[in-house]
Amino acid sequence: MLIMSLVTTLILFVLLGSGVWIAFALIGTAWLSLAMFTSFAPGPILASDFWGSSYGWDLTALPMFIWMGEILFRSGLANNMFRGLSPWLNRLPGRLLHTNIIGSGMFAAVCGSSAATCATVGKMTVPELEKRGYDSNMAIGTLASASTLGLLIPPSIMLIVYGVVTEQSISRLFMAGIGPGALILLLFMSFLVGWALLIGNRHGGTGIADPAMSLVDKIRNSWQLLPILALIGGIIGSIYGGLASPTEAAAVGVVLAMLIARYNGHFNREIFRDSLFAAVRTATMIAFIIAGASFLTSAMGFTQIPSRLAQVIAGMGLSPTALLVALTLLLLVLGCFLDGISLILLVTSIIMPMIETAGFDLIWFGIYLVIVVEMSQITPPVGFNLFVIQGLTGKDILTITRATIPFFLLMLLAIALMYQFPAIALYLPQAM
Known part of the structure; x- marks a missing residue:
C-alpha cells in the first residue's frame, strides 16, 4: 500500500511539473495507477467517468x-x-x-x-x-x-x-x-x-x-x-x-x-458575445478538470488505497482527541486525490461507526468534515480552487499554493476552536 501511494503521488507531481494541462495530469495518473496496480481496463472506466461527470444537473x-x-x-x-x-x-x-x-x-x-x-x-x-x-x-x-x-x-x-x-x-x-x-x-x-x-x-x-x-x-x-x-x-x-x-x-x-x-x-451585443465566450472557456476548463478528478477518484477506489488507510486508523484504538487528529491528517492526504463528495462518502461508509463509538455528535462531525473538505480545495495536487485561480491569473500552482498556506492554517485553528467549543456549531441547531 505504501509503495502504491508513493508511486501514485510521484506520477502526479511529475506530470503536473512537466507543464501538461492539469486535467491531463489527473487522467494520466489515474490511467497509470489502474494499469500498474489493478487488473481493470482503464478505457471503459475513463469513458464512464467522463460521461457521468458531464451531465449532472448541479x-x-x-x-x-x-x-x-x-x-x-x-x-x-x-x-x-x-x-x-x-x-x-x-x-x-x-x-x-x-x-x-x-x-x-x-x-x-x-x-x-x-x-x-x-x-x-x-x-x-x-x-x-x-x-x-x-x-x-x-x-x-x-x-x-x-x-x-x-x-x-x-x-x-x-x-x-x-x-x-x-x-x-x-x-x-x-x-x-x-x-x-x-x-x-x-x-x-x-x-x-x-x-x-x-x-x-x-x-x-x-x-x-x-x-x-x-x-x-x-x-x-x-x-x-x-x-x-x-x-x-x-x-x-x-x-x-x-x-x-x-x-x-x-x-x-x-x-x-x-x-x-x-x-x-x-x-450591448459585443459585451454579450465576449462574456458568453469567456464564460464558455472558463467553464470548459473547470469541467475538464472535474472529469479528470472523477477518473482519478475512481482509480483510487479500484486500488483501495483510501479504504486501506482508513482501516489502519480504525484499528489503532485511539482516544477521541487523537482520533480527530489522525482523521484530520488522513482526510487531508486523501483530499489531495479525491473530490469532496467522494471523501464524504468514503468517511461515512468506513469510519462512521468509529465516530459514533467515540461519542462525537454527528451534526458537529458533519461540519468538521466539510471544513476539512474545504481545506482540500486549496491543497495540491487536486485543489479545485487552485486550478480556478490558475485559469484566472495564469500563475503557477506552487505560487498560488504558497499564497493560501496562512488561510489553510487558519482553517485548522477553526477546527481546534470548534472542538474546544462545540457550541460554535451546535448552538443554532439545538435552539431550533
Whole structure:
C-alpha cells in the first residue's frame, strides 16, 4: 500500500511539473495507477467517468454563475462595487482586499459551490485589485481560501450529501454551518488586518488609499452598490422564496445581471458575445478538470488505497482527541486525490461507526468534515480552487499554493476552536 501511494503521488507531481494541462495530469495518473496496480481496463472506466461527470444537473449552475461574473466584470458593475465599498474600507487595514472575503462569503450563501464562488468573485475582484496596486499573492490567497465557504455556508451540496447518507436533519446541518462559517470569515479578516499592519502597509501591498470622504459623500457613493445588492437579493430571494432551486437561481442571476447592466447603459451585443465566450472557456476548463478528478477518484477506489488507510486508523484504538487528529491528517492526504463528495462518502461508509463509538455528535462531525473538505480545495495536487485561480491569473500552482498556506492554517485553528467549543456549531441547531 505504501509503495502504491508513493508511486501514485510521484506520477502526479511529475506530470503536473512537466507543464501538461492539469486535467491531463489527473487522467494520466489515474490511467497509470489502474494499469500498474489493478487488473481493470482503464478505457471503459475513463469513458464512464467522463460521461457521468458531464451531465449532472448541479453542474449547470457553474457556467451560469461564471457567465454572470463575466457580465458584471465587462459591464463595469464590478468597478462600481469597488467604488462603493472603497470609502468604507479605506481606514480598515487591508482595505479592498477584504472584498474577496466579504464577497466570497456573500456569494457562497447564494450558490453553494466553491468553484463557482471562486470563478465569479475572482473575475470581479482580481483585475481590480491588481490595477489598484494590491499585493497579488494576498489577493489570490484571500480569494482561493474564502471561496471554499461555498461548501459550508447554506445552501451546501456537501452538507446535503452528508445529511442524506447519515440520516441527519439537513436543516439542522444548514443551521450548524452558519457559526463556523462566520468564525472562518472573522479569522480570515483578522489575519488580513494583522498582515496589513505588520507587512502590507510597509511594502505597498495594500494599494493606494482613496481621498477621505465625508459621511454624506460616503452614503452618496454607496448608491453604486445597489445594483450588486439587488442582484444578490434577487438570487437569494428566488431560492428562499421557493421560486427557484440554487441551480435555477444561477439562470436568474444571469438574467438579472443583463437587465441591470442594460439599465446602467453598459450592455450591448459585443459585451454579450465576449462574456458568453469567456464564460464558455472558463467553464470548459473547470469541467475538464472535474472529469479528470472523477477518473482519478475512481482509480483510487479500484486500488483501495483510501479504504486501506482508513482501516489502519480504525484499528489503532485511539482516544477521541487523537482520533480527530489522525482523521484530520488522513482526510487531508486523501483530499489531495479525491473530490469532496467522494471523501464524504468514503468517511461515512468506513469510519462512521468509529465516530459514533467515540461519542462525537454527528451534526458537529458533519461540519468538521466539510471544513476539512474545504481545506482540500486549496491543497495540491487536486485543489479545485487552485486550478480556478490558475485559469484566472495564469500563475503557477506552487505560487498560488504558497499564497493560501496562512488561510489553510487558519482553517485548522477553526477546527481546534470548534472542538474546544462545540457550541460554535451546535448552538443554532439545538435552539431550533
